[in-house]
Amino acid sequence: MSDPDILISEVGPRDGLQNTKIFMPTEAKKRWISALAAAGLREIEVCSFVNPKLIAQFSDADEVVAHAVTLPNVAVVALVPNFKGAERAAKTAARKISLPISASEAHSVSNVRKTIDEQVAELSRIVELRRAGGATFEINGGISTAFGCTIQGEVKQADVLRLVERVVAAGADSVSIADTVGYANPKQVREVFAAARRIAGAKLDAAHFHNTRGLGLANCLAAIEVGVRSLDSSMAGLGGCPYAPGASGNVITEDLVFMLESMGLKTGIDFAKLLDARRVLEDALPGAEFHGHLAKAGLPKGFKEAA
Secondary structure (H helix, E strand, O other): OOOOOOEEEEOHHHHHHHOOOOOOOHHHHHHHHHHHHHOOOOEEEEEEOOOOOOOHHHOOHHHHHHHHOOOOOOEEEEEOOOHHHHHHHHOOOOOEEEEEEEOOHHHHHHHHOOOHHHHHHHHHHHHHHHHHHOOOOEEEEEEEOOOOEOOOEOOOHHHHHHHHHHHHHOOOOEEEEEEOOOOOOHHHHHHHHHHHHHHHHHHEEEEEEEOOOOOHHHHHHHHHHOOOOEEEEEHHHOOOOOOOOOOOOEOEHHHHHHHHHHOOOOOOOOHHHHHHHHHHHHHHOOOOOOOOHHHHHOOOOOOOOOO
16 A cells, blocks of 8 residues: 555544534444544544543443554544543553644644643653653644644744654654644745744644634645645544634545545545544434535546546
8 A cells, every 4th residue: 555645644533522412423433533543534633532521422432443553554532632642542452642733822722721831741741751651652742723723822833843843852752733723824834834844844744624614625735835745634624622612613524535536646545435434423423513515516527636
């Protein structure tokens, strides 16, 4: 199986569900994740090891990860809000543990109840946890609200770049940059990612955009133009941050895959099976709001996926 030109990291089972009022039954989550894997998604963020009292949707995180790691050719990612969550995740076979670190002080306190300095310290503790335990999971530092914050407002590029430097220095294996609340535009994206790559080099490998103001796909394209080769997205555009007022759904996986494949960029994803996975999702969340142009319009006549 050849490597894709662009890796699509499906974050629906985590980011998509964390803001959904309807609890998806554990068995339905397993079916959905299996269908995503069958469609060719090679990286799936399947859950968050967060206190179930805060987000009940992930009370079954251990069981979901245990299922996901049995699927072939899938890198299983788990988000953790803090060191305690990392301790839980480290006991599983998740391939990657991702810690969000906000570039906005106000969002950091709202989202994880810690300052930016405290969250960077949590990252260092997670790196030490891995070293002490002899584990092999990858540690990602996810820089959120990098383009603006609905609580704080402006987030200065200089603050984002300093945080990139600190995340690398703390020992993260990879760095991702996120537009958590959909404030970014393509010009900003090019500038921030180009500058951040000069600091983080190849460790800066992923972008995460929300489609709050309709610029999600444009921002993905801008990121690709400056060398990003991994993009987060969520099936049916589900998602949003419960601790960032006004944050709505992620870039829509189906539409993103169509854009990339129509440009001749291989994703390794089968459209028919991807839409099968969407139907599994729709059946599991009756009454939820789903988005996506491809799902409504279908593929153009004569369309061919990238060879």
